[in-house]
Amino acid sequence: MAFVLRVLLLLGLCGSASSTGQLTTTSTPGVLHYELPTMVYETQGTYEPGFLGPLFRMVHNFLQVVQPHDFPLDIVTKLIQRKFDISVDYKEVAFYEIGVLVCVLLGLLFLVFMPLVGCCFCMCRCCNRCGGEMYQRQKRNESCRRKYFALSLLVICMLMSLGIMFAFVANHQVRILIQKTKDVADSNFRDFQVLITETPKQIEYIVSQYTATKNKAFSDLNSIDSLLGGGIKDQLKSKVTPVVDEIKAMATAIKEAKAALENMNSSLQSLQDGSMQLSNSLTNVKNDIENSLNNSDCTSGPASRVCDGIRTSLSNLESNPGLSQRCALIDEIPDVVRNQSMIVVTDVKEVLNSISSDIHNISQNIPIEETLLELSGQLNNSNRLFYEEMPRLEEYDSYWWLGGLIACFLLTLIVIFFYLGLLCGVFGYDKRATPTGRGCVSNTGGIFLMAGVGFSFLFCWILMILVVLTFVVGVNMEKLVCEPYANKKLLQVLDTPYLLSDQWEFYLSGLIFGKPNINLTFEQVYRDCKRGRGFYGTFQLENVFNISDNLNIKKLTGNINSEFENLSVNIDNIELLDAQGIKVLRDFAQSGIDRINYPLYLNQTENAPTKVDLVAFSSSLETQANQLPEGTLKQSLNRNAQTIRAIHQQHILPMEQSLKALKQSVRILEHISDGLPEKVKEILSSLDSVQNFLTNNVSFIVIEESKKFGRMIVDYFERYLQWVLYAVTEKMTSCKPMATALDSAIDSVLCGYVIDPLNLFWFGIGKATVLSLPAVIIAVKLAKYYRRMESEDMYDDSSDLGTWQFTL
Secondary structure, three states: OOOHHHHHHHHHHHHOOOOOOOOOOOOOOEEEOOOOOOOOOOOOOOOOOOHHHHHHHHHHHHHHHHHOOOOHHHHHHHOOOOOHHHHHHHHHHHHHHHHHHHHHHHHHHHHHHHHHHHHHHHHHHHHHOOOOOEEEEOOOOOHHHHHHHHHHHHHHHHHHHHHHHHHHHHHHHHHHHHHHHHHHHHHHHHHHHHHHHHHHHHHHHHOOHHHHHHHHHHHHHHHHHHHHHHHHHHHHHHHHHHHHHHHHHHHHHHHHHHHHHHHHHHHHHHHHHHHHHHHHHHHHHHHHHHHHOOOOOOOOHHHHHHHHHHHHHHHOOOOOOOOOOOOHHHOOOHHHHHHHHHHHHHHHHHHHHHHHHHHHHHHOOOHHHHHHHHHHHHHHHHHHHHHHHHHHHHHHHHHHHEEEEHHHHHHHHHHHHHHHHHHHHHOOOOOOOOOHHHOHHHHEEEEHHHHHHHHHHHHHHHHHHHHHHHHHHHHHHHHHHHHHHOOHHHHHOOOOOOOOOOOOOOOOHHOOEEEOOOOOOHHHHHHHHOOOOEHHHOOHHOOOHHHHHHHHHHHHHHHHHHHHOOOOOOOOOOOOOOOOHHHHHHHHHHHHHHHHHHHHHHHHHHHOEEEEOOHHHHHHHHHHHHHHOOHHHHHHHHHHHHHHHHHHHHHHHHHHHHHHHHHHHHHHHHHHHEEEEEEHHHHHHHHHHHHHHHHHHHHHHHHHHHHHHHHHHHHHHHHHHHHHHHHHHHOOOEEEHHHHHHHHHHHHHHHHHHHHHHHHHHHHHHHHHHHHHHHHHHHHHHHHOOOOEEEEEEOOOOOOEEEEEEOO
């Protein structure tokens, strides 16, 4: 027991010292998931009888009728405490065992009277009494009686055969008992071996997984610029970005307005210059044409009309008069955070590395390998001892099996005699034959029946001894061990205070810890082990080594928190727009571009540079000139038409481009100037509000984000250490093989492989043995109808009533 105590304590210490639980990362980024690798055990948790289950349940139902009382807790408690006095407590025992006692009494009566009746029956038969006289009185209902006796004996033999089959099946289960016990034992030994070999792996795995948590923390510390700085930046940008976007938009509008004004000025200057040049060119052409028209060639009749038309259109040959700042500071916050937190990050990493070193040193100082080797040696010795005892168990099993086989064969022999007697008697019987003239086959049937009767008297009382003994053992083992173990009342008995020791309230805790006041019960240990709980939590090893005190989460994480308290991030005052920028906005709002008469400018841009289309005018001039006769006038007018086309290309087209540009600039300015003072006023109001927010809340945001970042790092280790506590107390080094071994020993081997077949055996043998009594009576009566008689009654029908005559 000292060795067991050492193993339990050491497993608890291993768990506490290596309480740096296993961790794996899930697919979700940034989330750590911990799951201790489970041990896979081979032995099944429950015993399954298979096809014999209905037979075993049938016997259990019979036992429930025989012994319907609840588990005698008081009697068993007194027996264990050695306070049972038969002279005082016999009534309780008799009341509990009343059904068993009645069955035993009936068995004893059978045991006494069966050989006694058999002896008297034999002597009576020898004196030609009790049916020994070979004479059969003829009766009118002889046929019905014979058939009734034959059918009754057949039914009884079939019931006896069923009982014998039960016994054969149960006896066969005894034959394979040893092999099944070997299989169960080997399976349990392998489970314990898994426990021994996997425990160091679990510990090593748990210790090694601290690195994953530390690496996750290191990764976040290395990314402090994006995590902490990015968090601060996001907090500020949610307020600053809308205002900055409005300022940027207004700055863009200022630039566009400036560009539009410059383009407008350029376009107007270009139009002005082009208009002057166009006017001069058109004037020159106009004067030249007028001079040509004043030529004497225009005085002739046809020419004068053409010249007059050209002179009229010269009035249209004239020109048409009437024509940015500071969002970068917020984006630089992550770099500022990284630069100012380098020292704190380094200190936190050193603290985490020191925790890792402490855990590694503790795990190295625990002699887990030596203890597991010793435990492995104990298991090997137990396994060796088990197999050394196997030959002796196999020998006893052979004796049991052989004895059961003999009992089954004796009953089988009796039933076979009855079956042969029925077979020969029924098929050899001739209803026309007289009793003295019955055939050989029928007579043989009667002899077989009497042989069955004789063997019944010889062996059934011996078989009843076997039935009574196995019944008493089987029923009490079932009701006092198997059934209370299945409903856990047996464990409740063991948990009775001061049961096994007068000084110990709780025996198990006194045995393991030497502290009998600790509420550690057999039922609780079994229940926890059954569901796979770890040794530490199951055996309440915190009473020896409190892992919560040695694995102080607040203490370990407090060192990390103290380092984060030194984290200080200073962000200079952020000025979204300085005084000069504000002045620019106000000056722009008061520049007067919103008061320009833009429709007037747009109307002017719709006017053409000339009153007439020069291309059409030149074509018309050329057409009219071609109507003139060849001469100087015609040539002069054609030359003037070409000059007008050149003026169109050189002056009209550029002026049209300038008008288009002027129109576009006017529209841009009109759009920008729409509600300009109100827009600037709204921007300046929002700017003032956001600037006040930055001035008053930047330091608070920095502090809160720093605390949030520190809590995130600390949470990794708090969650990790909390999982370690859970893994050590609930999961690591599962004691399930202990509960499985106990179930295998009691539920499977003792109750399933021994008691259930034993109960089925006596049930089958007892059934066949008890039924042999009515079978003997009926067989004796039926044999008279099959055996050949030495004398018979002769019937004379000379009179009305008739007379019977006895004939030798």
